Amino acid sequence: MKSAAPAGIEMAKLEFIDEYRDGGACRRMAAAIRGLVTRPWTLMEICGGQTHSIMKYSLESMLPECVRLVHGPGCPVCVTPVGLIDAAIELSGLPGVTLCSFGDMLRVPGSGCDLLAARAAGADVRIVYSPFDAIDMAQESRDSQVVFFAIGFETTAPVTAAAVLRSASSSLANFSLLVSHLLVPPAVEAVLSMPSCRVQGLLAPGHVCTVTGYEDYEPIAARHGVPTVVTGFEPLDILQGIYMCLRQLEEGRCSVENQYSRSVRRQGNPAARKLIGEAYGVVDSEWRGLGTIPDSGLELVGTLSRFDARSRFGVRPGAPGESTRCLAGRILTGEMEPDQCPEFGDGCTPAHPLGAPMVSSEGACAAYSRYGRGRSARHE
């Protein structure tokens, strides 16, 4: 986009974005990929943010036909279990309870309705951008109970950990968390272990690895023989990540490399990891569309468990009651492309989603729906 700077407005500097969206640099990287590839390969980008960039910039149309991308389970909204959404809806309807959530979560259907419908029916549901906004809300209205729906991967967990630690140190009695934090490496392990999995190389999620580092991916890559590249989110990042991954495949190597070195260190962010460790313990967790995965979720531990909204209000997540028409699991494992789903575009649209991958702006189905019509002819 052209930059316009109307007179009289002091512009905030936006740097280090255009360099990674530069058309010439991206085309040169795509040419390098074409020069490298000698046979068909299937790669999976794990993170929903990467899926979105791939769709937004039609990056698949720049790749050789024999390189296929499948879209992994890395959208936290998409994989939040139905039972927890139902629990959030139930909590929001309790008298005196204010339920706070990130915006995307409001449109995800539970087994009955979504949080938007609950709000329309009178529940107190609010969109916040940070759990600290919810803490402010709790401090301002001591008569109400403020519950923050803590969803997300290792990226958002340090922030909710910091929020609950602050609540504990300030003895904030009317704040709690409905925790649905999930850990990416166990899910990657689970997907790669499925017999139907066709993935030969991985683009690991740059933001998650900024927090966790990438040591956890090294045994996974070795065990499954899947070369892995920690990759960013701008088009040039993704093309370079694909190039690095394909180069390993073509050369018969298998290791974890770091494309996103401007943000990611091998050990990650020690301060953020420490916060997660102080607040949370690792538990088995359900993933929407994937089922229960061992050691893949977080739960408040020790004295902090008094901030767990489930025990505070006696709410238990129900059994999964997903629409059988939604094939989220097959989409998230890369077994099927979103537009191969019989419901795609007719029975299931961003306005009327059957399942989570169509809801979130990072969901694979929503990304296909929003940008997919413009994909290259080879997909049409």
Next chain:
Amino acid sequence: MSELACPIPIRDDLPPRVTLAQGGGGTAMHALIGEILSTLGVEGVAEMHDGAVLDVPASRVAFTTDSYVVNPLFFPGGDIGSLAVYGTVNDLAMCGAEPAWLSMGLVLEEGLPMEDLRKVLASMARASRETGVRVVTGDTKVVESGKADGIFVNTAGIGMVREGVRIAPSRIRPGDRIVLSGDIGRHGMAILAARGGLRLRSALESDLAPLWRAVSLVLGCGAEVHCLRDLTRGGLASALNELSTVSGLGFRVEEESIPVSSEVRGLCELLGLDPMHVACEGRFVAFVSGADAGEALKALGDCPEGCGATVIGVVGDHSEPGVVLSSPLGTERFMEMLSGEQLPRIC
């Protein structure tokens, strides 16, 4: 009769906040309406008749209405008063009509500070003077506290369409150039930044502006103008998709040619929004016959509302409806309309 009057003195000044009594039809209401009329400078209507009787000089008029419910009432670059005048004036301008008359309906919430009402009315008066439009009829209601958000405004407008001017989506032709009048997204992002919840400090101001001057320059420059559309809710993406559907023609737009200020880009990046979906209140697209695009750009350059104008795309020859966006990478995708609200991303 004077000896029967209530001993409590009648206040002839207005209370500091709007009261339900001021919507009740009695003296309090008349005092309020008197204040509204004098602030708006519409003494001509002070005969308090049920409607305005107008002499219409043109054979074709445009007629439009819009309601305004913006929160906050005052935002960087404007307020609900100027918005309610410019918004309707702009809808008339998009019909190729010179704005002439407005009606104004006010729904006031009990408890609204009178000072806020005065500021909004003064702003409406300024905006109508600036655009040469006259408020000729109106209505005021007061509702209980909690039943409205300060002030809701409805304005309807009538404008005169000059001889020979034919502006309609059905007149869009293959080969037309799509001219965008300036950078996009500043209204929506200024409102979002002003809402407080995000705790963003931003120098961003709304692009709110009256568009008739820019439109009259384009219409008067000799260029063959087929269609005009302002970019309000849903932004550029909605405007282009709607026009593509109605005209039955496909559009091709160059992403790099769309001007976006770095502040809007920065805020959108931060919140995971797409500037193409963000509302403007002082921007429009003009569909101009291919040969006349240069002429139209030159004409627009003569006024502040159009000096950032640029050609962003072209109407396809025998294409299906849809807006194809060419990226700087050399790839293409469809520019989709926003579905539901634009929600921020979470990681």
